[in-house]
Amino acid sequence: MDQEFHRIKRLPPYVFAEVNAMKAKARAAGEDIIDFGMGNPDQPTPKHIVDKLKTAADDPKAHRYSMSKGIPGLRKALATYYARRFHVELDPESEVVVTLGSKEGLANLASAITSPGDVVLVPNPSYPIHPFGFIIAGGTCRYIPATPGPELLKAIERGVHHSVPKPVAIVLNYPSNPTACVADLDFYAQAVDFCRFHGIFILSDLAYSEIYFDGNPPPSILEVPGAREVAVEFTSMSKTYNMPGWRIGFAAGNKRLISALTRIKSYLDYGAFTPIQVAAAAALNGPQDCVEEIRQMYKQRRDVLIEGLQQAGWDIPSPPATMFAWAPIPPAFAHLGSLEFSKILMREAKVAVAPGIGFGEHGDGHVRIGLVENVHRTRQAVRNIKTFLSSYDKVLEASEQKRANAG
Numbered sequence: 213m214d215q216e217f218h219r220i221k222r223l224p225p226y227v228f229a230e231v232n233a234m235k236a237k238a239r240a241a242g243e244d245i246i247d248f249g250m251g252n253p254d255q256p257t258p259k260h261i262v263d264k265l266k267t268a269a270d271d272p273k274a275h276r277y278s279m280s281k282g283i284p285g286l287r288k289a290l291a292t293y294y295a296r297r298f299h300v301e302l303d304p305e306s307e308v309v310v311t312l313g314s315k316e317g318l319a320n321l322a323s324a325i326t327s328p329g330d331v332v333l334v335p336n337p338s339y340p341i342h343p344f345g346f347i348i349a350g351g352t353c354r355y356i357p358a359t360p361g362p363e364l365l366k367a368i369e370r371g372v373h374h375s376v377p378k379p380v381a382i383v384l385n386y387p388s389n390p391t392a393c394v395a396d397l398d399f400y401a402q403a404v405d406f407c408r409f410h411g412i413f414i415l416s417d418l419a420y421s422e423i424y425f426d427g428n429p430p431p432s433i434l435e436v437p438g439a440r441e442v443a444v445e446f447t448s449m450s451k452t453y454n455m456p457g458w459r460i461g462f463a464a465g466n467k468r469l470i471s472a473l474t475r476i477k478s479y480l481d482y483g484a485f486t487p488i489q490v491a492a493a494a495a496l497n498g499p500q501d502c503v504e505e506i507r508q509m510y511k512q513r514r515d516v517l518i519e520g521l522q523q524a525g526w527d528i529p530s531p532p533a534t535m536f537a538w539a540p541i542p543p544a545f546a547h548l549g550s551l552e553f554s555k556i557l558m559r560e561a562k563v564a565v566a567p568g569i570g571f572g573e574h575g576d577g578h579v580r581i582g583l584v585e586n587v588h589r590t591r592q593a594v595r596n597i598k599t600f601l602s603s604y605d606k607v608l609e610a611s612e613q614k615r616a617n618a619g
Contacts, residue, residue, distance in 0.1 A: 222347050227570035231554050235564050246593040248581045249564040251389065251535055253454045255509065258502040261453060264494040268487035278483035281474045282310025282462075286489045289496040290447075290462045297421075298432040306467045307440070309474045312484055314419050314446040314461035317473065319345040320480065321415065321444070321463065324472040326351040331375045333368060333382040337568060337575030339389045342417070346381075354379065355572065358388055360395035365402055372410055382407065385417040387430050390571045390580040391538045392531035394424070400433045407442045413469060414443040419461075422452040422503050424533040425511045434465055444469040451535060452503055453495045460484055460492045510535050513583040513590055520594030525601050528581075537581040539565075544604050550576050561600040563593045 231249060238245050256262075268274050281287070287304035294300045302308055311317030322345035326332070329352060334343045336355035343353045354375055356367040371379055384403065386395035407414050416433040424430055433443050444465035450456040463473055483489070517537060518530045528539040540546075545553045550567035557579075558564050566582070568575030585593065 219348050219350075223344065227551060227567055230551065231558070231564060231567060234555060234558055238558065238562075243562060245558065245562050245564050246585055246589050246596070247564045248583075248585060248593065249566045250584070251451075251582045252584055253451060253456055253535070254584050254586070255454050255506070257454045257458070258495070260498060260502075261455070261491050261495045265487050265491035268490040271487075274486040274490070276486075278486040278489065280477045280481055280483045282308070282483060283486060283489045283493075286310055286493040286496075289493040290464065293496045294432070294434070294464065297429070298435050300432060300434045302434075302464055307470055308462060308464045309470050309477070310483065310489065311446070311461040311463055311473075311477075312481065313450065313459040314417060314448040314463075315341050316459070317446050317461055317463045318342065318415065318417065319348070320476050321469060321473045322346045322351070323349045324476040325380060325413065325469070329377070331371075331377060331379045333371045333379050335364075335383065335385060335388070336573065337390055337571035337578075338383070338385060339417070340571065342383045342385060343572070351380075355574070356382075358385075358391050358574075359393050360384075360386060360399045365399075365406070368403070368406060372412070378410070379412055381413040381415055383415045383417070384433065385419075387420040387424065387533035389417075389420065389534060390536055390566070390568070390575065390578075392529075392534045392536055394430050394533050397431045397435060400431065400439070401436045404433065404436045404439045404443065408438060412442065413466070414439075416443055416445040416465075418445050419448040420451055420534040421447060423507060423510055423535055425507070425514065426532045430533060440465050440467075442466060444473075449492055449495060452506070454506060455492070455495070458484075458488050458492070460488060510583050513585075513587060516587050516590050517581065517583065517594065520591065521597060524594060524598035526597065535583045537583070538568075539579050539581055541568075541577055541579060542601065542604070546577065550579050554579055557597070557600070561593070561596040563596055 235245050287308040290308050291302040291304045294302050318341050326346055326349040328350035331352050332346045333356050334353045335358040354371050357364045421430050433439050444463050446463050448461040521528055526542055528537050531537050541553050550569045554565050554567040566580040568578035
């Protein structure tokens with residue numbers, strides 16, 4: 213039997229796999245590739261969090277099945293964080309569920325609320341699980357701009373009036389992966405008012421809430437009065453506390469959506485290992501100076517990268533938040549598209565980035581640069597790129613010749 217499974221047929225080839233394979237081949241050949249491709253924090257989890265994990269793991273009772281919705285202490289810690297950070301009061305029993313990272317939560321909620329053929333409004337470009345969580349669940353995505361503002365609000369309105377059936381939900385992600393855009397409370401208020409009027413759910417991804425550099429801290433959509441009538445928000449421990457491999461995140465907000473996600477999860481998992489949840493609660497309840505240190509580390513890397521590349525002739529907007537720079541492809545290479553440019557950058561400058569096409573067709577004019585190498589390595593990458601750009605005409609000529617020979 214060689215037929216392809218229905219849901220697999222709806223998933224395009226993973227764009228990043230091509231770049232990753234090229235990177236692995238280069239490293240196997242002994243090349244030093246500076247890797248800005250994946251948003252994978254490179255620093256250790258703060259010691260007090262790890263110590264709490266070790267202590268909790270020494271208790272044999274903690275080795276049994278945990279709770280799918282999360283242990284009470286962790287749900288209370290998340291509610292305390294929302295009260296402290298956003299002045300939002302949450303009921304830990306009915307408005308909070310612990311997830312195995314925000315990615316799992318988004319995908320399982322999509323499965324819970326989506327019927328075949330349902331329409332969902334999703335930004336393009338966006339983090340891949342935002343559209344594909346719904347596509348895997350049998351839904352259909354109508355794409356909207358990623359930048360918050362009047363054009364996005366108009367696109368949402370068009371999406372409602374011209375979609376059959378009417379959209380069941382809209383995905384928002386600010387600070388945004390990959391674009392690093394940040395939304396304000398006025399934008400959220402308009403989105404909430406519109407969705408309450410039309411009976412549409414909002415799924416807000418706030419995974420980068422604590423990685424910000426300029427101006428005020430990014431708000432939560434749940435700060436908007438009435439938001440919990442339609443909105444649920446996903447947060448994560450991964451970036452805030454350097455805990456990506458721990459796979460701990462949260463969904464909070466609308467009771468109906470939280471109940472649906474909790475019920476789906478009860479059939480799929482028994483929750484994260486209890487000591488991990490205990491340590492996550494210690495992170496949220498404990499000293500927060502480590503969060504500021506992580507924030508300042510990314511800010512320093514951002515400044516070194518952006519200032520260095522500007523001096524090298526590559527003008528990239530300075531991201532106000534997240535651990536990414538959303539970089540327009542230099543004009544001389546724009547015709548190649550993001551995948552081909554990423555390959556050339558790796559081959560010629562020994563620098564790996566994520567091609568924008570991997571985040572949707574409207575990302576093809578950009579590449580995403582992760583701030584996941586230390587300052588020394590970042591400066592080395594800048595020097596490599598500067599050398600590469602100084603001889604771009606020769607690189608382009610060789611690339612075009614290679615493509616012609618391949619054709």
